[in-house]
Amino acid sequence: MNNTNKQTQQTKDLELQEDIKKLVLARIMAASDDLRVAIGSTEYTKREMLENVKAGNNVGKEIMDIQMEYLRDMAEGVIYQSA
Amino acid sequence: MNKAILITRPNHDLITTYLFQWSEYVIRQANRKHIPVFDLSGKKANGKMFTSYIIKNDPILVFFNGHGNEDVITGYDNEPLVSTNNNEKLLEKKIVYARSCDAAENLGKLCIKNNTLAFIGYKKKYTICYSDTSINHPLQDEIAKLFITPSNLVPVSLLKGNKAKDAYRKSQESMARNFSFMLSTKATLAQKDAAPYLWINKKYQVLLGDPNASM
Numbered sequence: 001m002n003n004t005n006k007q008t009q010q011t012k013d014l015e016l017q018e019d020i021k022k023l024v025l026a027r028i029m030a031a032s033d034d035l036r037v038a039i040g041s042t043e044y045t046k047r048e049m050l051e052n053v054k055a056g057n058n059v060g061k062e063i064m065d066i067q068m069e070y071l072r073d074m075a076e077g078v079i080y081q082s083a
Numbered sequence: 084m085n086k087a088i089l090i091t092r093p094n095h096d097l098i099t100t101y102l103f104q105w106s107e108y109v110i111r112q113a114n115r116k117h118i119p120v121f122d123l124s125g126k127k128a129n130g131k132m133f134t135s136y137i138i139k140n141d142p143i144l145v146f147f148n149g150h151g152n153e154d155v156i157t158g159y160d161n162e163p164l165v166s167t168n169n170n171e172k173l174l175e176k177k178i179v180y181a182r183s184c185d186a187a188e189n190l191g192k193l194c195i196k197n198n199t200l201a202f203i204g205y206k207k208k209y210t211i212c213y214s215d216t217s218i219n220h221p222l223q224d225e226i227a228k229l230f231i232t233p234s235n236l237v238p239v240s241l242l243k244g245n246k247a248k249d250a251y252r253k254s255q256e257s258m259a260r261n262f263s264f265m266l267s268t269k270a271t272l273a274q275k276d277a278a279p280y281l282w283i284n285k286k287y288q289v290l291l292g293d294p295n296a297s298m
Contacts, residue, residue: 031272031273031276032271032272032273032276033215034214034215034216034226034272034273035212035213035214035215035226035273035276035277036212036213036214036215036218037210037211037212037213037277037280038097038098038210038212038213039208039210039280040150040184040208040209041096041098041150041161041184043097043213045215062208066210066279066280066283067279069279069283069286070278070279070282070283071279073282073286079262079282
C-alpha cells in the first residue's frame, strides 16, 4: 500500500470510528434514565456512559465495543439462533 | 473432598452488595438440600480466611462472587483470594463457579491444568444492569434480576446434583429466555436497553474442564 492509499484508509477508519461513536451515543441518549450499568468493578449512570463515550477513554471504548458487538451479532442473526 | 459449598461474597461496593444479597438464594438452596455452607461473607471474604476454609473444610463446590481479571479473583476490598501461578492449586479437584470478570480466560484454564474438575466463568467482563430507583433494594430490582437469576442457576443446579454441563446449559437457557423477554413488548424501556449487556454475559460464559463433573 503506498502512502496516499494508507492515508485514505486511515481517514476512512477515523470516519468509521466517528460514525460508530455517534451511533452508540444516540443509543445511550435514547436509553431509559433509570438504567445503570456495572462493567467490571465500576458502575455508570446514563450520563456517565455518555461522558465516557464522548471522551473516547477506555471505559467509553468498552461501552462502544459491547454495543457494536451486540449490533453485529444481531445483524448476522447470531442472536436469533441463540435466543 | 466434602459435599459442601464455599461461597465468597464481599459487599464493599454496589456491585458486590447486589451479588451478596442475591447469593442468599443459593445458600437457601444448599440449606434445603442439607448441604453444608461455608459462607465467607463481607469482610470474611479475605485471603487468609479463604485459604484456611478451603484447606480445613475441603468443599467440592466453590462459588466466587467479586471482582477479578484474567489472573485473579478478589474478595472484600478487592483483596486477592486466588491468582494464577500463586495458589490456584487450592482449587484442585473442585467445581468452581466464578461470578467475576474475565477469570475464565487465564485463571480458569490454569485451574483446569492443575486438576480443577470444572470451572464455569466468564472470558470477558461480567456485566450487571440495575434500576437506579432500586439500588437500595437489590432483591426487588427487576433489571438486575434478569442478569443474576440465570447466573444463580449455575450453583443451584450443581447443588441439585446436576452435572457441570447441565448447570451451564440451564444458565445459558435462562439467559436466552430473559434476553427474549427483554426484546419483547412486555419489557420496560430500561430492561430493553439492558439487553446488549446480558447478551455479552451469555456469549462469554464458558464451561472448562470435565462437563460431567458433579457434587
